[in-house]
Amino acid sequence: MFNLRGARSNKGRYLLLLGADPLLRERAIVSALRTYPGPVFGMMESAVVNANRVFDHVLAANPYNAKEALEAVEAFERETGFTPDAVVPILELNIHVAMAIAQHYGLPTLAEESLTLARDKHTMKVAFEEAGVPCARHRLFSTLAELEEVAQELTFPVVLKPRDFAGSVGVIKVTDAADLAAAFDHCRASLLEIAPTYDFTDGRYQVEEFVTSTHEVSIEVINYEGRRAVLAVTDKAKGAPPFFTETGQLIPSRESGNTALRELALRACEALLIDRGIAHVEVLMNGPDEQYVVEVAARPGGDGIMDLIDRVYGYNPYDLHIAAYRRTIDELPAIPSEPEGVAAIGFLKAPTGVITEIHDVPAGPGPEIARYVTSKVGDRSRAATSYLGRNGVIEVFEAGTSPADAEAVQDRVTALAQELSSELFTVIEEDIEL
Incomplete structure (x- = not known):
């Protein structure tokens, strides 16, 4: 002290x-x-x-x-x-x-009712349905037998996920009923791995219909005692099915000016009675007019999204989040209209196996501004099924770049993260004594 x-x-x-x-x-x-x-x-x-x-x-x-x-x-x-x-x-x-x-x-x-709605993916979807917020149809299950029964009420493909937690832990797409058993094992084992840390309970799962989409975005909404405003919209880079691992984040999104999307994010927060602080709203897009809310977290977005907002729009959004809990907000801001460039994050991913070496790779002449390796020699690099499979992160900011070129920036960041991952890590497939 x-x-x-x-x-x-x-x-x-x-x-x-x-x-x-x-x-x-x-x-x-x-x-x-x-x-x-x-x-x-x-x-x-x-x-x-x-x-x-x-x-x-x-x-x-x-x-x-x-x-x-x-x-x-x-x-x-x-x-x-x-x-x-x-x-x-x-x-x-x-x-x-x-x-x-x-x-x-x-x-x-935060309102106690909001905690009940926002922390449980089931009560969340019920609240969305009652408020007319578009979301996937879903059912609850605790065991494989229950899953096989309730899945018959839905249309395949479906998605399994724990009712608690985030970061894609346990989330898996299932295209056929014959694959439900293996998917259930993955979903349950993923939850039980982290359950002791967060005091989670086994048997709390849900299955929902897979929503066809072209891309996914997230929206940061500041909520303050009955008032709400959108701060920023983020494009999310995703891994290939059957998992939905986020491989990168980028601001400003191609959807930053989508008025209907911004209104949907505000409605989703209102449906969950979120009345304090920044909330993170995830939405699947299938064209400009077809949108489905995946979930809402009553806290600021992770993965450095607040940092991306800071770089692009020139203010630290945590200032607003903290002020909401201190009750010192006078007026809610509108989303900035003039970004100063494009900012993105990409995650490093070593091949699956034991990391035997981590090499010193100098920064190149490109737009990389920060790099953090989170693994060490002797760690087992796991499959990219959730955020737990990440081995590090890179940050990129291209000042003056037009939002129209944002997708190209994300492609470059993804490629750079893959290239660096191949150069940074030496991995062997089986366990060895180090």
């Missing part, structure tokens, strides 16, 4: 930021330190090992467990007298934790 009783102590109050320490979300910390007139706290299970030195203090607790997190905040209050002034979630799985702490201290937070 740093000295918290100086000029920035804010009279014993602090801003608690949950989920801002992972890669590509750190700009939330930058925003908090710039805009909040007091100390900024984080939270992680070990506040000693790998503690984040950017925070003024790190509370030692599981940031995904509401009971444990609140107990840590209360213990710190008893020890020091300091209490939270605002609790801001950045990751989806921190929202219920932020809500528990905020409710205890009487602070602004």
